[in-house]
Amino acid sequence: MDVRTICLGILSRGDATGYEIKKLFDDDGYQHFVEASFGSIYPALSRLTQEGLVSVRSEIQEKRPDRKVYSITEAGRKAFLGSLLKPLPEDRHRSPFVFAMLFSHLIPHPRVVEMLDTYIEQSETKLAQLMEPKPQPLPEGERFVTGFGRAVYIAMVNYLRQYRAELKGDAAEAAE
Amino acid sequence: MDVRTICLGILSRGDATGYEIKKLFDDDGYQHFVEASFGSIYPALSRLTQEGLVSVRSEIQEKRPDRKVYSITEAGRKAFLGSLLKPLPEDRHRSPFVFAMLFSHLIPHPRVVEMLDTYIEQSETKLAQLMEPKPQPLPEGERFVTGFGRAVYIAMVNYLRQYRAELKGDAAEAAE
DNA sequence: ACCCATCTATATTGGTCCGATATAGATCGG
DNA sequence: CCGATCTATATCGGACCAATATAGATGGGT
Incomplete structure (x- = not known):
């Protein structure tokens, strides 16, 4: 597009x-x-x-x-x-964060945690914006798109938070 | 990146x-x-x-x-x-499909259904690829990224399928 | 046995798009 | 009253993509 x-x-x-x-x-x-x-x-x-x-x-x-x-x-x-x-072009999603995480084994642990926390915060900000109540009635297209965005960002934030929590566990164990 | x-x-x-x-x-x-x-x-x-x-x-x-x-x-x-x-550039996600859906009220209904079905199929294909068992043991980075991808695509497909089902209902009611 | 489609592999070009930058008056909080 | 931020338009270098060209290899089908 x-x-x-x-x-x-x-x-x-x-x-x-x-x-x-x-x-x-x-x-x-x-x-x-x-x-x-x-x-x-x-x-x-x-x-x-x-x-x-x-x-x-x-x-x-x-x-x-x-x-x-x-x-x-x-x-x-x-x-x-x-x-x-006409047939629509395909989606394109480029995420430097995801790419970087592919190499987390090369990156000092504190930096990995920082990257995760930064990304989680950004995602939560975007989700919060999507959760804001919209003026009613919403045109059907916008209703669909808002719902879509919410579904995607909720899934992202959930996964990221869970991964982050496991990481925290690792760090605590390592510190013992 | x-x-x-x-x-x-x-x-x-x-x-x-x-x-x-x-x-x-x-x-x-x-x-x-x-x-x-x-x-x-x-x-x-x-x-x-x-x-x-x-x-x-x-x-x-x-x-x-x-x-x-x-x-x-x-x-x-x-x-x-x-x-x-260094600080990572932000994600960029461009989706012609989502953009087009913002204007679903302008588009003939059969075409909207077609767009949805095409996008659902593409998403399911990508999800299926992500669900394929990977050779073990997987490097930590790839484990994270695969899990992330799965979480996102599962949420997308669920939302899309539900929306599509509601649409089907609408069409049936309209046909009565 | 043969043909066609697809794959491997490198490369170029036109055109789209982004990021940074420039300019400049308005507005607003401290 | 001052600096920061906002409104508003515009340009340029560089990054990137889509399409295309070339050409031998490979493999499936009939």
């Missing part, structure tokens, strides 16, 4: 600036499955504008650079729908 | 060609958390060689292009260890 399609999707829910598009995914709990950087969003919006899939209006502000508000066009909606009907 | 570090990590377990490095992650059940393409692996290996972090020997084969077998050097091991001690 390229950044162009992501932008079209968000704009299909309402007008937004490039900044707002980024923020939506950073703050709204979907960032665990979709993200994009400014360095890809701004060029994508320019190209979409050239192609007529979105339109821009510059809200001129005094003493501020113009706010460029993007709207999706009819052609844009069709293009977005089209890409939802 | 950049491709250079990934290559160093794999080579720390034993010599390999670029092709074998790619295959290790495609086949061995870790591809759900780490992957890299040929287009990044081969350049990475060249650069690592230039920098003296790995060495190459060309096994000359009759009637075949040379097999370039890479070995990690002492400097390479140190560099790898160093990158495991």
Whole structure:
């Protein structure tokens, strides 16, 4: 799912600036499955504008650079729908933490514990965000995605906490 | 975690060609958390060689292009260890499926069902691979990662199957 | 016995995307 | 009142991927 399609999707829910598009995914709990950087969003919006899939209006502000508000066009909606009907690219999950843990036998024990604790904390933060009550009624799509995220992060946190607890046991035994 | 570090990590377990490095992650059940393409692996290996972090020997084969077998050097091991001690980059999980489901209200119902079924099947395949018995004894790192993968995919499949079942109910009711 | 598909193996290229950085006024808590 | 953070847009180098090219080996099917 390229950044162009992501932008079209968000704009299909309402007008937004490039900044707002980024923020939506950073703050709204979907960032665990979709993200994009400014360095890809701004060029994508320019190209979409050239192609007529979105339109821009510059809200001129005094003493501020113009706010460029993007709207999706009819052609844009069709293009977005089209890409939802095509076979979807596969998920891609890259986890430096998991990769590093493959080599835990090479890493000093305190550092392994630190890595685990850091990752557990990050995961718990994300889970807490996903558990926040959402404004009702929630659109069906968001209900599904929130539930999915919760299920995945709960499983992750459970496994990590259990592993961490066993590690603690090991350390205590070693210290005796 | 950049491709250079990934290559160093794999080579720390034993010599390999670029092709074998790619295959290790495609086949061995870790591809759900780490992957890299040929287009990044081969350049990475060249650069690592230039920098003296790995060495190459060309096994000359009759009637075949040379097999370039890479070995990690002492400097390479140190560099790898160093990158495991630095703060790890955050996970990145991009799921076109999850993104598409956010817009399920725009998508014809049969297509939503198809998307779900495809994703469920893919997830079950990956889970089945993770459930395969591994050769014992398993290094601690791999034991952790396999367990982690299993926990995550089991949670995913459970949630997806339940959601799919509810959907089936909806369809039946609608058909009445 | 033969053919086709798949596998092993290396490599390149175009294009996408990210991370860092630059700029600059607004807003807000201490 | 000052520094930190926020809003907002933009660019650039570099990392990375998908597709493609090449070419001999291997193995299953008929």
